Amino acid sequence: MVKTAPLSTWPWENLGIFKYMLLGPLVGKVMHSRLEGDDNLASNWCFQVLLISLIRFNIYMWYTNTCNMLFLTRNRRIFTKGVDFNQIDKEWDWDNFLILQALIASLAILLFPNGFANMPVWEAKGFVAVLVLHVLVSEPLYYWMHRLLHGNYLYAPYHSFHHLSAVPQPVTAGSTTFLEGLLVTTVIGLPLFGCCMFGFGSKTVIYSYVFVFDFLCCFGHSNVEIMPHRIFGKFPFFKYLLYTPTYYSLHHTEKSTNYCLFMPLYDAMWNTLNKKSWDLHKKISLDAGKLTRAPDFVFLAHVVDIRSALHVPFVFRSFSSMPYKARLFLFPLLPSTFIVMLVMWAKAKTFLVSFYNLRGRLHQTWVVPRFGFQYFLPFASEGINKHIEEAILRADKLGVKVISLAALNKNEALNGGGTLFVKKHPNLKVRVVHGNTLTAAVILNEIHEDVKEVFLSGATSKLGRAIALYLCRRGVRVLMLTLSTERFRNIQSEAPADCQKNLIQVTKHQAARNCKTWVVGKWITPGQQRWAPSGTHFHQFVVPPIFAFRRDCTYGDLAAMKLPDDVEGLGSCEYTMGRGIVHACHAGGVIHSLEGWTHHEVGALDVDRIDVVWKAAIKHGLQPVSSGPK
Template sequence: MASKPGLFTEWPWQRLGSFKYMILAPWVAHSTYSFVTKGEVERDLLSFLIFPFLLSRWIHNQIWISISRFQTGRSKHKIVHKGIEFEQVDREANWDDQILLNGAALYVVTKHFPGISLWRTDGIIITILLHVGPVEFLYYWLHRALHHHYLYSRYHSHHHSSIVTEPITSVVHPFAEMLIYFILFAIPLMTTALSRTASIVSVYGYMTFIDFMNNLGHCNFEIVPKWLFHIFPTLKYIIYTPSYHSLHHTQFRTNYALFMPMYDYIYGTVDKSSDDLYEASLKGKEERTDVVHLTHPTTLQSIYHLRLGLASLASKPHTSKWYLWMMGPISWGSMLLTWIFGSTFVVESTTLNKVKMQTWAIPRYSFQYLSCKRATINRLIEEAILEAEREGVKVLSLGLLNQGEELNKNGELYLQRHPGLKIRVVDGSTLAVAIVLRNIPKGTKQVLMRGKLSKTGCAAALALCQKGIQVTTACKDEFEKLKLLLQAECASYLVFSDSLNVKTWLVGDGLSEEDQRRAYKGTRFIPFSQFPPKKVRKDCTYYLTPAMKIPKHLENMHACENWLPRRVMSAWRVAGIVHALEEWDAHECGDKMLDIEEVWIAALKHGFLPLFQA
């Protein structure tokens, strides 16, 4: 929102939320019905193609968003080396409003200009000339006017709230401002329509051109090659670059041009550092990564919740959305492509106290880890560890199923294969145990273990017995396993029983719905697994998987980690960061555990905070 919102700041359909798309439903239905029922001569192809064109614009913008986020997560060619926060994601969540506005206008206009041809060369030439002349010229002066204090504080400051731009930043404006831009860009379209020289190619081509150039100028990495300006020197005045427009968002009073810098050169508003920033962005700046967290997608829908997916979904905890099932072919297609050609990819980059961190993802889903393809998955994880080693990464933490005991013995397999690894491999179990112990309410005398007993669950059970808290398990094999690890004086606190007369449950993977229904009202389900249990009861309390709130000064955190809330990290991810900050030299995988209290105190020291206060 602008600092002093002016008139018509709010979009007309803002209060409709997700139902705003319904405003186009009558138009879509009418144009489709008319096209199907009318004869070939009477059909209005332009009107019928509006809805597919709007969808293509949405896809076009989304491709730019994903590519830009992928590049800024891994590329050395970033222009502004700062982070994006959740506030910016929320502010830019309505980027598709301008597509709705354009769609509604197109449906109205086509009613007065039916029968437009597919191609007309004269109309295309007129559109190009009108854009280069009146549109670029008028936009330049309009843009300068919007930087006057009165208009800037009421309208344009909303756009400039984003110092680090993303492609969709280009279309995030108050309604009144966007309406003026719409009228400006309508000059070539209305001129060709009134002169009967418009065509489907000129109308949709011009709008696609505007989308392309807007996205290009607002992606935070340099993409325009230098050789292009060497071959065609005059292009410097005809086409802007991402670094050129980025200066407008950091300096504010320079580089006002729309897409053609020549007007800045003519009127003396070009930033003097434009060429230097362009050269520096192309050259890039190498940044060594200190910590890598190795994760993987969970469900087929989880690809849309990744930072590289849909920004609005990525900024919220992962929950199933009904409309994503309609994108099933895309989901299955992406899984097939990653299965055939995929390799580990960078999901996001963050920074804490000058420690550079990245999240990498194995291109396999949770259900694939449970199949017979474990050798392939182990190879992908091993390759990721070796790649991180070559890049000088200090610590790699294993997230989700990448540290399964059956898969790789909690990461020990890779140390056995490569005993000389300099990179420290961390499974994060010690910090996870520390969090589980502190989630248990004070004064608890007895806990019940349910679900599969992992390394974390085993360590938590032993720690509780050592504290004099009774641990009950109904699995004979797990009971015997824990009993062998316990010291004689603590063995009496481990009980083998099928009784559910306990209101504090420590749960792992595989907790059955039947067991949950048998639990007493008010039971607390505290997971020690990386995956949360399915919520069956409304009268019981379900804790989050072991996690901690991140420090306020951790930068570039604008996506949620799976089902966790905003600015919350899983214990396994936090453990890798703390390991690097403390410069611990030991691995933490296999059967090895660190000192629970030492790890917990270290996490608090570096600004991580508990989610629950027991």
């Protein structure tokens, strides 16, 4: 059993989500007061504590979300690394300190009920008192406690956990041990306690001080420099009164300087001020707004539906770090999301949502502001293609090497799998890739070599054609579901003469009643699935995936690959994919970039390149995520 230092772990660490039940007595007290006929919530301090805690939670969460709006903050970031899964998991319980302080506040209410009951709404002297107490008590107290935590004895068991976060974010301020939580509670509580003891306490003072304290914590930990250096040029002493995100970042990395809470004055007084603080701040402030390093690769995604639009790092960071699944807490947000969708439809442009580094190359995901159903509206196709074209031209201007089109962005009916843009702009330096060659390779490598017959729907699509031609060369009998005899014959004519007999046109799902390997490229209903014999495995490349209707059959996931283990800064899941797993078309673009291929991959698939792309993916450390039959 591993021994831990006293007060290094939180008392409710093993409760998980049930830790919020610790606030149950406060909720019960409020409900009891209401049942007793006390309708004056303004004087109910249990309600006030709950309200303050809720607002504080939202301050930290939404400040973090704003910092993760890369389309707004990418040129103002101090640390350019992304927030990865390890950091998100480490900071999962960042709100423990809010629970602690709510419990201590409720204890204070029990001990001094009269003091709180008689507290006025406004007391002007209270603002002066709490400010003086903060500057003269909280600031130096925090400075010396913080400095002691960096000592040889206390750092490893108590404070090193906080510094494990590679990229500071507002919620990082709450990623601490229990001892640190108690110390910070003392720092924030003393000015309020002293103010009340002097008779200057008021509800406005309490709310104001707590919220300003939280805002300044978020500000310093934000990793986004928004403080103009010109302010310090015009008012030199001001730089000693308020720290900046750059100032804190130096403490986060170098650790032996910049210990202050909010006021660098105390670092200057006790000679622990990092000499690089102001020069680095000026440099980052001057560089804000300038173009940062151009990505080597861009994956151009789109939103699938209204609910999954919330599966992005700048809405719920923790939610986006897990594979997407519809959850109950999303439903209250649907009306506002619908309004945002309409605004995006009318105004929005392609925006950056995430990035990661692989083999020293920067990979970004841009999102076209269109939802899945919009791709099937005939009048919307022109606007969608305009957005995609603008993104390609923007990538070309920035110096991006490869841009890969996701799912519906490369729809054949929409733009011919990207052919439209390559023909319209023949001098593009950026390589446009649909990634379907690797998608085909993933699906084909899931099909066992001993399979002799395959039923294929969506047989005349780009992917369907390539899969059919590859399998027929392998000696597999392919039942191609299509009503168009002409399109079937065109594909059949592409096969070698001795393999053409392996391609068979069928027009109904009933034709596959004896075939246990289905490759689904066009959405099929539960009724159509009934024709599959028991034990059938459904491979699929259809968006959205088909319903897993048959219990006596197995269903493959969409074609995907796991990125190499050395990927850095990846902290969000791609739709329903697991951590570090991306759709095969995304992975196909990654391989195109890593290999330095100079051709566009648009339009029809080159069947001869399927094995080439597959071997390149394996060579670069991408791993197949098998969803074939067991």
